[in-house]
Amino acid sequence: MAHTAVTIACEEKSQPSLKVGSFELASRLVVGTGKYASYAEMAECLDASGTDCVTVAVRRERLLNTAGENILDHLDLERYTLLPNTAGCFSADDAVRVARLGRELLRDLGNKGSEWVKLEVLGDQKTLLPDPVGTIEATQRLVDDGFTVLVYSSDDPIVAKRLKDLGAASVMPAGSPIGSGQGILNANSLRICLEYLKDGDPEYPVIVDAGVGTASDVAVAMELGVDGVLLNTAIAHATDPRTMALAMRSACTAGRYAFLAGRIPRKRYATASSPESGRIHESS
Amino acid sequence: MSSNEIQTERSMIIFVNGQETQISNGHTAHDLLLDLGFETRPVAVEVNKEVIPRALLPSRVLCEHDQIEVVTLVGGG
Numbered sequence: 001m002a003h004t005a006v007t008i009a010c011e012e013k014s015q016p017s018l019k020v021g022s023f024e025l026a027s028r029l030v031v032g033t034g035k036y037a038s039y040a041e042m043a044e045c046l047d048a049s050g051t052d053c054v055t056v057a058v059r060r061e062r063l064l065n066t067a068g069e070n071i072l073d074h075l076d077l078e079r080y081t082l083l084p085n086t087a088g089c090f091s092a093d094d095a096v097r098v099a100r101l102g103r104e105l106l107r108d109l110g111n112k113g114s115e116w117v118k119l120e121v122l123g124d125q126k127t128l129l130p131d132p133v134g135t136i137e138a139t140q141r142l143v144d145d146g147f148t149v150l151v152y153s154s155d156d157p158i159v160a161k162r163l164k165d166l167g168a169a170s171v172m173p174a175g176s177p178i179g180s181g182q183g184i185l186n187a188n189s190l191r192i193c194l195e196y197l198k199d200g201d202p203e204y205p206v207i208v209d210a211g212v213g214t215a216s217d218v219a220v221a222m223e224l225g226v227d228g229v230l231l232n233t234a235i236a237h238a239t240d241p242r243t244m245a246l247a248m249r250s251a252c253t254a255g256r257y258a259f260l261a262g263r264i265p266r267k268r269y270a271t272a273s274s275p276e277s278g279r280i281h282e283s284s
Numbered sequence: 285m286s287s288n289e290i291q292t293e294r295s296m297i298i299f300v301n302g303q304e305t306q307i308s309n310g311h312t313a314h315d316l317l318l319d320l321g322f323e324t325r326p327v328a329v330e331v332n333k334e335v336i337p338r339a340l341l342p343s344r345v346l347c348e349h350d351q352i353e354v355v356t357l358v359g360g361g
């Protein structure tokens with residue numbers, strides 16, 4: 001009990017709460033930077049979410065219209081650790097290339113996020129579900145290349161364990177397909193993922209990546225005991241993104257506290273909260 | 285005009301982000317960034333699937349039919 005109280009007190013003081021490899025983050029929310037109506041709105045939402053780690057994608061520079069704004073004009077690199085992704089890659093080869101390009105970009109910027117990568121190797125365009133074979137191959141190659149690899153996976157506990165065994169610094173199971181807003185579709189699989197990944201290694205970070213639709217999805221994930229949640233669309237495409245960012249922040253904290261506090265068991269029948277004895281109609 | 289000058293003015297074809305591009309012989313990866321107006325922009329450069337660190341761009345001479353990728357960071361999840 002004392003330990004839990006200390007943990008919560010530490011988190012309230014913004015001590016590092018999410019540790020992935022050598023990276024320490026104050027917030028357990030990792031927030032994407034895509035799909036916002038404007039960079040200004042993105043910046044407001046990131047601020048409201050309380051995150052200190054944001055994902056970015058690597059794409060071809062436009063050969064025309066070079067006067068266009070760059071996202072970096074709107075991200076405080078002193079405040080946010082960038083987490084470059086390999087989104088849009090459908091092969092291990094492409095993912096490794098994009099990871100290395102991202103590393104070079106971030107090294108040039110002097111952002112410490114250069115040494116890690118959010119690895120995605122996708123299976124097909126329709127589902128954007130991970131290709132487990134390509135994901136395993138790319139994880140191996142990037143770990144060998146010195147990357148701290150945070151790997152997007154399905155919620156398959158066996159694949160998750162394989163990825164950890166290959167040296168992934170964090171396995172990030174999807175709650176449901178990317179951008180689908182369906183939340184946590186298979187809590188049981190996530191529980192098994194957590195059990196396998198944290199077996200003998202309780203500090204191993206597990207982050208739910210993808211599928212969040214609203215704040216309660218974040219709370220559900222955190223209550224299961226995951227260490228963090230990565231989301232993007234649920235904020236960016238909310239009717240009021242900034243207010244949703246605040247909701248996500250609160251839900252993440254609420255879910256974490258609930259996990260630490262320990263929920264009551266589910267029971268089929270009622271248990272009265274008020275005393276059974278002393279009711280006025282009882283015969284003495 | 286000497287034959288050497290003709291040689292230096294000859295151009296060649298490379299591919300930049302998938303687009304056919306004509307550059308002068310002897311152009312380096314850094315020269316290409318200058319041509320494109322990207323020298324001060326946050327970009328990374330890959331030549332034939334190999335990332336070239338920024339410091340090495342001036343010494344990387346490009347060759348005919350090189351495949352160049354010039355990338356930057358964009359919003360993503």
